[in-house]
Amino acid sequence: MNSKGVLAPTREQVDELVRPRDGIVVSLLLPPAPPDEGRITLRNLARDAAAALEVAGMRSADAKTRLEPVDAVLEDHDLWARPEASVAVYLADGWSTSVPGPRHGLPLSVVGARFQVKHLLDGVPEPRFAVLALSRKTSRLFTGDATHFDEVERAGLPMAMDEVLRYDDREPQLQSHGSARRGGGTVVASFHGQGGRREQGEDLLRYLRAVSTAVETVLTDECLIPAGTEELVAAFRRMTSYAHVAAGEIAGSGERLSAVELAAGARPLIEEAVTAPRTAALARLVEVSGTDAAALDLGALVTAAMDGRVETTFVAGDAEVWGRYDGAERRIVEVAAGEGAEDLLNLAAIETWRHGGEVFVIPGADVPGPWPAAALLRY
Numbered sequence: 001m002n003s004k005g006v007l008a009p010t011r012e013q014v015d016e017l018v019r020p021r022d023g024i025v026v027s028l029l030l031p032p033a034p035p036d037e038g039r040i041t042l043r044n045l046a047r048d049a050a051a052a053l054e055v056a057g058m059r060s061a062d063a064k065t066r067l068e069p070v071d072a073v074l075e076d077h078d079l080w081a082r083p084e085a086s087v088a089v090y091l092a093d094g095w096s097t098s099v100p101g102p103r104h105g106l107p108l109s110v111v112g113a114r115f116q117v118k119h120l121l122d123g124v125p126e127p128r129f130a131v132l133a134l135s136r137k138t139s140r141l142f143t144g145d146a147t148h149f150d151e152v153e154r155a156g157l158p159m160a161m162d163e164v165l166r167y168d169d170r171e172p173q174l175q176s177h178g179s180a181r182r183g184g185g186t187v188v189a190s191f192h193g194q195g196g197r198r199e200q201g202e203d204l205l206r207y208l209r210a211v212s213t214a215v216e217t218v219l220t221d222e223c224l225i226p227a228g229t230e231e232l233v234a235a236f237r238r239m240t241s242y243a244h245v246a247a248g249e250i251a252g253s254g255e256r257l258s259a260v261e262l263a264a265g266a267r268p269l270i271e272e273a274v275t276a277p278r279t280a281a282l283a284r285l286v287e288v289s290g291t292d293a294a295a296l297d298l299g300a301l302v303t304a305a306m307d308g309r310v311e312t313t314f315v316a317g318d319a320e321v322w323g324r325y326d327g328a329e330r331r332i333v334e335v336a337a338g339e340g341a342e343d344l345l346n347l348a349a350i351e352t353w354r355h356g357g358e359v360f361v362i363p364g365a366d367v368p369g370p371w372p373a374a375a376l377l378r379y
Helices: 011-018 035-055 061-065 071-075 161-166 197-218 230-240 260-289 300-306 344-354
Strands: 025-033 085-092 095-099 108-112 129-133 136-146 149-152 174-178 188-194 225-228 308-317 320-328 331-334 357-364 374-375
Touching: 011 344, 025 035, 035 061, 035 071, 035 085, 035 300, 071 085, 071 188, 071 374, 108 136, 129 260, 136 197, 136 260, 149 260, 161 197, 197 230, 225 230, 225 260, 260 357, 260 374, 300 308, 300 331, 300 344, 300 374, 308 344, 320 344, 344 357, 344 374
Parallel strands: 129 225, 308 357
Antiparallel strands: 025 085, 025 108, 085 095, 129 136, 136 149, 174 188, 308 374, 320 331
16 A cells, blocks of 8 residues: 555556456545645545445445555554645555545545546646756756655766866966066066857856756756746756746756755746646637537447546536446436436546547536536547
8 A cells, every 4th residue: 555655656657557457446536635634534435335335236244345555544644744744545446546635526435346536637747847056156947846856966967167167178278468677677477368258158158058058968858947047047948958947937046956946946937837838728728619529418428538538628626427328329428416427527627638639627616517527629
């Protein structure tokens, strides 16, 4: 059971959660809640799930065994030490995991043929980020997300300006101007160095070019957020060939900012980068509503998702639509809770994701159309 720290799942772990399974599976979803309240709620969700397993025909002892991994989550001190706890626990026959819970909606216990995972598909795969802390003395690279960054210590990083210039074999260019004393005598030569502002500027560019080269050996498609003085960041932007430098930056001394301060400074820039594709896709959906490029009917949406025709699906994070979809008839045959029912929004999200489409989870009030789900179609 992966309960310690409740880490966001990798794409491979999401694959594991959405794949079809034999037998009944259990999903326990706890939205953000105060720790004491959250513990009680999760315990109650597990109790409800055990009862539902018994109704489905499972022996009481087997149902109890299926829910045993929940105890490890209830005892996870790191999770419950936070001001608010949120967790999703998934249990199948001989297998279980825990991941971050949904940000919206009510606590939920779901027993059925499919895991309740739509909140995990929101924006998957999530963009990756890096922060480059620039200063004239040294430059450091960090990778991570909105809450935490770790420093990269490889491929010549961190890089000090002195180290870059150490290999410069240039000698100071000196010019002499002789002046003879009146009446004869020795000639005294005075020397003037030529290492002025132009040379210092060239050194800075050589240094930033070396930093850029080192960064490009580490990063692939991460969004790179520069941090440093306005002058340094502008110079880096002019000369770097890395294609994914963020439009914004973190102001301050790249040498003095800690990893915590860099994460705090990066947070609004990351939020902007994450929400931009969502905002653009939603605006496009509104624009094409009423045409063949959009599916605003839930039955049509699920059918299109199963066919692989959905480019982007928006589903409400604060609602469920319980019912049954008949794959043979390719339509919703019932919209109601009951035996064999599942959340059709969850089904639409899973099928969109499994066929390479994007899923965005938004408030139900923001979803265009009559249903709490809508989609942009590929064709």
